[in-house]
Amino acid sequence: MITLRTSPTSPYGRKARIAVAVLGIEDQVQLDWADTRATSGSLYDQNPLAKVPTVLLENGDVVYDSRVVLELLDQMAGGGVIIPKGDTRIAVLTKQAMADGIVDAAIQAQIETRNHPEEHWNNVWIERQLGKVNRCLKAFNDNPLPTPEQSNGIPDCAQIALACALGYLDLRANGDWRKDNPDLVKWHTAFIEQVPAYDATLAPEMLEKS
Numbered sequence: 001m002i003t004l005r006t007s008p009t010s011p012y013g014r015k016a017r018i019a020v021a022v023l024g025i026e027d028q029v030q031l032d033w034a035d036t037r038a039t040s041g042s043l044y045d046q047n048p049l050a051k052v053p054t055v056l057l058e059n060g061d062v063v064y065d066s067r068v069v070l071e072l073l074d075q076m077a078g079g080g081v082i083i084p085k086g087d088t089r090i091a092v093l094t095k096q097a098m099a100d101g102i103v104d105a106a107i108q109a110q111i112e113t114r115n116h117p118e119e120h121w122n123n124v125w126i127e128r129q130l131g132k133v134n135r136c137l138k139a140f141n142d143n144p145l146p147t148p149e150q151s152n153g154i155p156d157c158a159q160i161a162l163a164c165a166l167g168y169l170d171l172r173a174n175g176d177w178r179k180d181n182p183d184l185v186k187w188h189t190a191f192i193e194q195v196p197a198y199d200a201t202l203a204p205e206m207l208e209k210s
C-alpha cells in the first residue's frame with residue numbers, strides 16, 4: 001500500500017487521484033490530506049519541496065512531482081496504460097507538460113494578484129504568465145487532444161493533466177478560458193462524461209462552482 005499525500009483542491013494532486021481511479025489501483029493507494037499552507041510539519045520532513053502530490057512508498061522511499069507520480073502509478077498498473085510506451089510517448093509527455101504549464105503560469109499570476117494590492121501588481125509579469133496560459137489554451141483548442149473514448153477508453157496522462165488544468169481555471173479564474181476556446185469546452189465536456197473520476201475528485205469548493 002502506498003500513501004498519496006495531496007490536498008482537495010490541488011490540480012497536480014487531482015491528476016494523481018484520477019490516475020489511481022482510471023488505472024483501477026484504489027486498493028493499493030491510501031489517500032492522506034496534507035496541509036500545503038503549513039510552514040513546517042510532516043510534508044516538510046517527507047519532501048524538501050513541501051509540495052503535493054507526494055507519495056510515500058512502503059520501503060520508506062518518497063516520490064514527488066505529479067509527472068513522476070503518474071509514472072509510478074502507471075508502473076503499478078503494469079505500465080503503458082496512461083503513459084504510452086511506443087512512438088507517441090514523447091508527444092504525450094510533452095502535451096502533459098504543456099497542460100501542467102497552464103497551471104504553473106496561472107498560479108504565478110495569482111500569487112502576484114493575491115499577495116499585493118492592485119497598485120503594486122507587476123502587470124508585465126502578470127501579462128507574461130497569462131500569455132502562456134492563453135497560448136497553451138489556444139493550442140489545445142486548435143489541435144484538440146483525442147478524447148479518452150477516441151484513444152483506448154482510458155485517458156492518458158496528457159488528457160488527465162489538461163482536464164485538471166481546466167478544472168483549476170474553472171475554480172480559480174472564473175472559467176474565463178471557455179469564451180475563446182469552444183472546441184476545448186467540447187473536449188472538456190466529453191472528458192467529464194467519459195471519466196467519472198473527474199467529478200468524483202471535485203473539491204467541495206469546486207462543487208459550489210459547478
Ligand SMILES: N[C@@H](CCC(=O)N[C@@H](CS)C(=O)NCC(=O)O)C(=O)O
Pocket residue numbers: 009010011012013036037049050051052053064065066067100
Ligand atoms: N510540479 C509540481 C507542482 C506541485 C505543486 O506546486 N503543488 C502545490 C499545490 S497545487 C503545492 O504543493 N504548493 C505548496 C507550496 O508550493 O508550498 C507537480 O507537478 O507536482
